[in-house]
């Protein structure tokens with residue numbers, strides 16, 4: 001398999017982390033949005049949405065969207081709950097991550113740290129992403145006060161998806177100390193077997 005991926009992207013870290021844990025063989029091709037590579041014709045021909053991550057299977061078929069890639073790779077493994085309700089919880093948190101978490105926590109970090117995004121970092125945008133990102137962290141903290149992981153009692157793709165940008169949230173100006181249950185969960189995620197850091201590319 002080939003993973004088209006960007007080294008400092010949390011969305012791309014999600015499949016890398018799961019593939020490491022599963023011990024899957026794959027080749028990483030770096031396609032950086034910083035350099036405009038995601039918008040070049042040869043990559044857009046592969047993913048018309050012009051975004052990484054993109055997984056290319058051995059038979060040439062392709063799959064985009066980080067959380068869809070997680071679900072595809074996790075099928076039949078310990079990372080997708082067998083119980084129907086717990087699987088529903090995994091989906092719940094994957095959708096939460098894409099709608100209520102990533103657009104604020106990931107985007108605020110990009111606005112503050114990617115030079116090409118500096119012009120978009122208006123006071124209004126920074127205020128909205130701070131408020132909504134903190135709301136997402138609060139929702140996670142409340143849930144984690146009574147749960148070790150997001151989808152039932154065990155580590156799953158939901159934890160991978162939410163870990164990807166939560167563990168770097170301070171680079172986006174979020175104070176994780178205010179969310180002690182989230183901080184404790186980050187440590188549990190890092191203690192799960194086969195953990196690799198964001199810079200790991202296989």
Ligand SMILES: N[C@@H](CCC(=O)N[C@@H](CS)C(=O)NCC(=O)O)C(=O)O
Pocket residue numbers: 006009010011012033038039050051052053064065066067098
């Ligand atoms: N919903 C998508 C979002 C992917 C995404 O935002 N990818 C960024 C890198 S983190 C990207 O490729 N951006 C391309 C660009 O800005 O040109 C997913 O979860 O895979």
